[in-house]
Amino acid sequence: MRKFLPVDDLARDERFAAITMKERFADQRTALNIDGAAQDKPRTKFRLTPERRDASDGARGLMHGIFVGEIQALEGAGRTCFDFETAGVAKTGTAATESSDMDVPFALKLDMARQCWDEARHVEISVKLSDWMGTEIGQYAENTVLFAAACSNDPVLRLAGVNRALEGLAIDVFTTMKEFGDLAGDPYLEFCEDWMLADEVTHVRMGSDWLRKVTEHDPERRKKALDFQGVVDKLFSYGGTRSDSDESPIGLARRFRSLAGFTDDEVEAINEVSIQALDERKARIAGARAAADHAPAG
Amino acid sequence: MPVTVSPDTFTYVSFEAATIQRIADELVGALGLQDRIVTIAVDETSPLARTDMQIVDGAIAIRAASGAFEDTRKPRQQSETITATALGRVLLRASDRLDGGFGEAPPDEELSLAQVAAWETYCIGRLERLGVHVNRQRWLYNFRNRHGFTDAGDVAFDALWSSPGLTWAQLCAISESALANRAPAATSAPAQP
Numbered sequence: 001m002r003k004f005l006p007v008d009d010l011a012r013d014e015r016f017a018a019i020t021m022k023e024r025f026a027d028q029r030t031a032l033n034i035d036g037a038a039q040d041k042p043r044t045k046f047r048l049t050p051e052r053r054d055a056s057d058g059a060r061g062l063m064h065g066i067f068v069g070e071i072q073a074l075e076g077a078g079r080t081c082f083d084f085e086t087a088g089v090a091k092t093g094t095a096a097t098e099s100s101d102m103d104v105p106f107a108l109k110l111d112m113a114r115q116c117w118d119e120a121r122h123v124e125i126s127v128k129l130s131d132w133m134g135t136e137i138g139q140y141a142e143n144t145v146l147f148a149a150a151c152s153n154d155p156v157l158r159l160a161g162v163n164r165a166l167e168g169l170a171i172d173v174f175t176t177m178k179e180f181g182d183l184a185g186d187p188y189l190e191f192c193e194d195w196m197l198a199d200e201v202t203h204v205r206m207g208s209d210w211l212r213k214v215t216e217h218d219p220e221r222r223k224k225a226l227d228f229q230g231v232v233d234k235l236f237s238y239g240g241t242r243s244d245s246d247e248s249p250i251g252l253a254r255r256f257r258s259l260a261g262f263t264d265d266e267v268e269a270i271n272e273v274s275i276q277a278l279d280e281r282k283a284r285i286a287g288a289r290a291a292a293d294h295a296p297a298g
Numbered sequence: 299m300p301v302t303v304s305p306d307t308f309t310y311v312s313f314e315a316a317t318i319q320r321i322a323d324e325l326v327g328a329l330g331l332q333d334r335i336v337t338i339a340v341d342e343t344s345p346l347a348r349t350d351m352q353i354v355d356g357a358i359a360i361r362a363a364s365g366a367f368e369d370t371r372k373p374r375q376q377s378e379t380i381t382a383t384a385l386g387r388v389l390l391r392a393s394d395r396l397d398g399g400f401g402e403a404p405p406d407e408e409l410s411l412a413q414v415a416a417w418e419t420y421c422i423g424r425l426e427r428l429g430v431h432v433n434r435q436r437w438l439y440n441f442r443n444r445h446g447f448t449d450a451g452d453v454a455f456d457a458l459w460s461s462p463g464l465t466w467a468q469l470c471a472i473s474e475s476a477l478a479n480r481a482p483a484a485t486s487a488p489a490q491p
C-alpha cells in the first residue's frame with residue numbers, strides 16, 4: 001500500500017463532489033458587513049443558533065461538514081498509523097533497528113488506531129444524523145483541506161496538524177452543534193454530539209501528550225510543530241467561519257479546549273488568527289469588488 | 299405574461315437568467331398566476347439562501363439571494379431543483395395571499411418562526427404534488443425545530459403537508475396544536491424577564 005497518500009487520491013465514490021480552498025476563496029460573495037466606512041453599522045450575526053431564520057438548513061450544512069470531516073480525520077489518523085516506521089522495530093525488508101526522527105513509538109500508533117476506531121464510529125453516527133435531518137450523502141461539496149493541511153510527512157507536524165488543529169476544530173464544531181441541538185430540543189443531535197465531543201477531547205489530549213513526549217529533548221522541533229499548528233489553525237478558520245466573533249457560525253469552545261489540554265494563551269492565539277482570517281476575508285472581498293467597480297468597461 | 303428576471307447576466311455566480319425565467323414561468327402556469335406581473339431580482343453578491351416577496355397592486359416582486367438557487371454540491375453553480383423549490387415556495391405563498399383565506403396573515407417580516415415553518419410545510423407539500431423533487435425529511439426536520447420533536451408535532455406536520463387547501467386561521471390552529479405539546483424550553487435557553 002502506498003505511503004503518504006496525496007489528497008487527490010483519497011477514495012470517494014460518485015456521490016461526493018470536492019471543492020478546493022482556492023475555489024472557496026474565489027467566491028466573492030458574502031453577507032458580512034465588509035464596508036470599512038460603516039464600522040458603526042451593526043454586525044450581522046451568523047452564529048448557528050435556532051434563532052437564525054435558516055437554522056435547520058444551516059445545521060444540515062454543518063452536519064454534512066462534520067460527516068466529511070470525520071472521514072478525513074479517520075484517514076489522517078489511519079495514515080499516522082501506517083505512514084511511519086515503528087521505533088525499535090526492524091524496518092520493512094531489512095534487519096536494521098536503528099531509529100530515526102521519523103519513527104514513532106508503538107504506543108503512539110496504538111493511540112492512533114484507537115482514534116481510527118472512534119472516527120469510524122463518528123462517520124456512522126454522522127450518516128445517521130444526516131438521515132434524521134433530511135440530508136443525503138454528498139449533498140454538499142466536500143472541502144478536503146483538513147486532510148491536505150494535516151498530513152505532513154513529519155510525524156510531529158502530523159500530530160500538530162491532525163490531533164491539535166483538526167481535532168481542536170472538531171471540538172469547536174461539536175460544541176456549537178451540541179448547543180444547537182440542546183436549544184432546539186433535538187434529542188438525538190444533542191446526545192450524539194455530546195458523545196462525539198468527549199472522544200474529540202481525548203484525541204486532542206493524545207496529540208498534546210505525544211507531541212510533548214516525542215519532542216521532550218528537542219525544543220526547536222517542538223516550536224516548529226507549534227508554529228505549523230498556528231498556520232493550520234488559521235487555514236481551518238475558513239476565513240473566520242470559526243472564531244469568538246458572533247459573525248462566525250462556529251464559536252471557539254474555550255471550556256472543552258481547556259479540558260483537552262489547550263492553555264488559555266493557546267486558545268487566545270487561535271482566536272487571534274481566526275479573527276485575522278475573518279478580517280482578511282472581508283478585506284479581500286471588499287478589494288476585489290472595488291477593483292471590479294473601477295475596471296474599464298468593455 | 300412572462301416573468302422578468304434581473305440581472306440579465308451574472309458575474310459572481312454561473313447562473314442563467316433564462317433558466318430562472320423558464321422555471322418560474324412553468325411554476326406560474328401551474329399555479330394559475332399567468333395574469334400576474336412577476337419579477338425576480340437576484341442579489342448575486344449574497345450567498346444566503348433567502349427569498350423575500352412583496353405584493354404591490356397585485357404584482358408579485360421576488361428578491362432572492364443567490365444561495366437560494368445554488369447547487370450545494372457545486373458552489374456558484376445553479377441547481378434547477380433548488381431553484382424550483384425556492385421559487386415554488388414563495389409563489390405559493392403569494393398565491394395564498396392573493397387567492398383569499400390568508401387576508402389576516404401578518405406581513406412576511408412579522409411572521410413568527412413557527413408560522414413561517416408551518417406555511418413552508420403547507421407550500422412544500424403542494425409543490426411535491428406538483429412534481430417538484432423535495433426531501434420530505436428535510437422539511438420535517440425544519441418543522442420539528444420550530445414546533446418541537448413530539449408525536450403531536452409530527453401529526454401537525456402531516457396535516458399541513460397533505461392538505462390541498464387551508465386558510466390562515468386553519469394553518470395557525472394546526473401550528474398551535476403542535477406548539478401546545480412542545481417540551482419545555484431547553485435548560486440552556488436564557489430565562490425570559
Ligand SMILES: [Fe+2]
Pocket residue numbers: 070073118119122170196199200
Ligand atoms: Fe471524530
Ligand SMILES: [Fe+2]
Pocket residue numbers: 073119167170199200203
Ligand atoms: Fe477526532
